[in-house]
Amino acid sequence: MTASVFRAARPRRATRRPPGRIAHSVLCGAAGLVWLVLPGMTINSDAAVALPRTPPVTATAAQRHDETSPGYLALPLVAVGAAGVLAGYGYVRRTRRSRTRTTPGGGPAPPSASWRPPPPPDELDGRSTELIRLADDWVRTSREELGFAEARFGAAAVEPFARAVREAEAEFAAACRMRERYDHGVPEDAAARQQALAGVVGRCEEAGRLLDAEAAAFDELRGLERGPGEALEVAEARFRKLAGRTGTAASTVAALRERYGPAAVASVTGHVEQAKDRLLLATSRLNRARQSADSGNPRAAACHLRVAEGAIAQIAVFVHGVERLAEELSTAERLVPAALGGAEADLEAIRRAAESATAQLTGDPDRATAPTPESAKSRKSAQRTAEGPAPETATASDEAPALAAGTPSAAVPVDVAAGELRARVTHADLELAHVRVHAEPAAGPYDPLATLRRIVRATAPTGTRRAGVLAPAEELVARSAVAAADDFVGTHRAAVGATARIRLSEALRLLPTDPQTSDTLARQAHDLAEQDVRLHGNPCTATTDPSAGATGAVLGGILLAEDPDGGPPACYGGPRTRGRRRPGPAA
Numbered sequence: 001m002t003a004s005v006f007r008a009a010r011p012r013r014a015t016r017r018p019p020g021r022i023a024h025s026v027l028c029g030a031a032g033l034v035w036l037v038l039p040g041m042t043i044n045s046d047a048a049v050a051l052p053r054t055p056p057v058t059a060t061a062a063q064r065h066d067e068t069s070p071g072y073l074a075l076p077l078v079a080v081g082a083a084g085v086l087a088g089y090g091y092v093r094r095t096r097r098s099r100t101r102t103t104p105g106g107g108p109a110p111p112s113a114s115w116r117p118p119p120p121p122d123e124l125d126g127r128s129t130e131l132i133r134l135a136d137d138w139v140r141t142s143r144e145e146l147g148f149a150e151a152r153f154g155a156a157a158v159e160p161f162a163r164a165v166r167e168a169e170a171e172f173a174a175a176c177r178m179r180e181r182y183d184h185g186v187p188e189d190a191a192a193r194q195q196a197l198a199g200v201v202g203r204c205e206e207a208g209r210l211l212d213a214e215a216a217a218f219d220e221l222r223g224l225e226r227g228p229g230e231a232l233e234v235a236e237a238r239f240r241k242l243a244g245r246t247g248t249a250a251s252t253v254a255a256l257r258e259r260y261g262p263a264a265v266a267s268v269t270g271h272v273e274q275a276k277d278r279l280l281l282a283t284s285r286l287n288r289a290r291q292s293a294d295s296g297n298p299r300a301a302a303c304h305l306r307v308a309e310g311a312i313a314q315i316a317v318f319v320h321g322v323e324r325l326a327e328e329l330s331t332a333e334r335l336v337p338a339a340l341g342g343a344e345a346d347l348e349a350i351r352r353a354a355e356s357a358t359a360q361l362t363g364d365p366d367r368a369t370a371p372t373p374e375s376a377k378s379r380k381s382a383q384r385t386a387e388g389p390a391p392e393t394a395t396a397s398d399e400a401p402a403l404a405a406g407t408p409s410a411a412v413p414v415d416v417a418a419g420e421l422r423a424r425v426t427h428a429d430l431e432l433a434h435v436r437v438h439a440e441p442a443a444g445p446y447d448p449l450a451t452l453r454r455i456v457r458a459t460a461p462t463g464t465r466r467a468g469v470l471a472p473a474e475e476l477v478a479r480s481a482v483a484a485a486d487d488f489v490g491t492h493r494a495a496v497g498a499t500a501r502i503r504l505s506e507a508l509r510l511l512p513t514d515p516q517t518s519d520t521l522a523r524q525a526h527d528l529a530e531q532d533v534r535l536h537g538n539p540c541t542a543t544t545d546p547s548a549g550a551t552g553a554v555l556g557g558i559l560l561a562e563d564p565d566g567g568p569p570a571c572y573g574g575p576r577t578r579g580r581r582r583p584g585p586a587a
Contacts, residue, residue: 139211259445289305
């Protein structure tokens with residue numbers, strides 16, 4: 001029993017002396033091969049061999065010694081076969097023992113220490129939405145600081161860092177696309193949906209990795225910790241220009257409100273006040289950066305300068321938003337009469353095409369050449385009801401474009417499809433008549449962008465082709481909505497959730513190809529972002545210096561809100577390097 005205990009305590013090797021077994025098998029095989037070949041080598045030799053003298057023998061005995069006996073060939077073959085059998089038996093036994101043993105030397109390898117089970121779906125869902133929000137912040141912050149570096153060093157010097165921002169933005173857009181499909185039930189399989197969430201997480205993490213990989217080289221290029229002298233001058237020059245434009249923006253908003261009404265300037269309401277708040281923050285931080293640099297604390301100077309740069313970048317967003325809206329309203333005002341006339345002409349062409357197609361199928365030549373009294377009656381009804389409220393625009397079906405071209409749909413009876421199209425045309429007439437009345441100068445202020453949007457959506461269910469002036473009108477409306485939503489999300493990023501960012505990303509993706517859907521998604525994103533900000537409340541109740549604009553800085557994502565005073569500034573990079581610029585002890 002004692003011996004068995006010691007044998008159990010002795011560590012067993014993974015394999016039991018495989019080199020000895022292999023050597024033994026090889027030796028036996030070699031010996032058998034030599035034994036098999038040696039007689040042939042001796043018999044076939046042509047050279048004469050001298051032999052000692054022996055007494056004469058009989059002829060029968062001599063013949064027996066000269067011929068090769070079968071026993072000489074059989075014995076080597078038996079030896080080789082026995083060696084092969086022994087080697088195979090040892091290999092099979094050793095393999096079976098290694099598979100069935102339970103000692104530490106055998107069996108399947110234990111899982112790696114770094115291996116972790118996949119997270120549950122709920123945890124993966126929450127992580128994907130959180131990373132979408134963070135990845136968007138990483139990209140926006142990196143783009144802001146990149147603008148200041150480009151103003152100082154030029155586009156060629158910052159191209160590697162700009163490329164990293166573009167690649168990270170592409171990864172973020174792909175993650176938003178995957179999440180949007182996931183929210184709409186694609187894919188349907190549970191395992192595939194979990195893989196989709198893992199893909200969203202992976203895309204966002206890759207975006208952060210791309211930015212982190214270039215953060216050190218970007219810091220080396222800027223050299224703020226060595227002394228923010230030139231960078232501080234660039235920021236102060238941009239600050240002075242924006243301070244003058246902020247005053248002009250205030251008078252611009254007042255003029256737009258008077259000319260077009262309060263609804264027309266709703267997207268920029270509060271922009272001037274928030275720009276002034278960021279001006280206060282930038283003034284305070286630029287002064288502190290100059291003081292820290294003069295006192296020999298470049299680290300604190302770099303921290304304050306980065307906060308000032310973030311504030312200056314958002315001042316530019318607010319001011320440019322007001323200036324852009326003024327230009328968009330002026331352009332839309334010029335487009336409204338042409339768009340209205342083009343839409344009415346398109347509706348008349350669709351009406352005649354539908355009537356001609358119906359006449360050809362029913363064999364009535366009169367209806368194929370002249371408009372029906374019903375169409376004239378509908379136009380008169382549209383004029384009478386123009387003063388009243390118009391119902392919401394219906395969604396277009398697949399049969400409308402075919403009927404507009406004179407080709408009936410095979411899936412729907414001709415009379416039903418033609419009647420539906422006539423109803424849509426009648427409804428579009430009502431909408432356009434309402435627009436025409438309210439767009440008259442005598443009717444008072446109106447929102448040209450909203451009017452263009454109403455014209456475009458009124459004619460969409462009828463299957464009209466976006467030709468002539470309707471195409472630029474549709475594009476102008478969509479670009480305005482996307483830009484307004486992007487400005488709001490960027491300047492309130494600390495409070496805006498993932499859903500609004502996903503909608504905005506999809507709106508940007510569809511803007512070149514589907515402006516109407518892009519416009520819808522952008523307006524949804526804007527509404528969701530405003531709801532998030534209202535629910536978020538005051539993000540900086542514990543700040544020690546609220547008068548210096550710290551509340552707006554935290555809400556806008558300029559400060560990371562990791563400390564009671566607002567925390568370190570956000571800067572170029574992803575999760576590993578973001579917020580690395582903390583002030584020194586003498587800040």
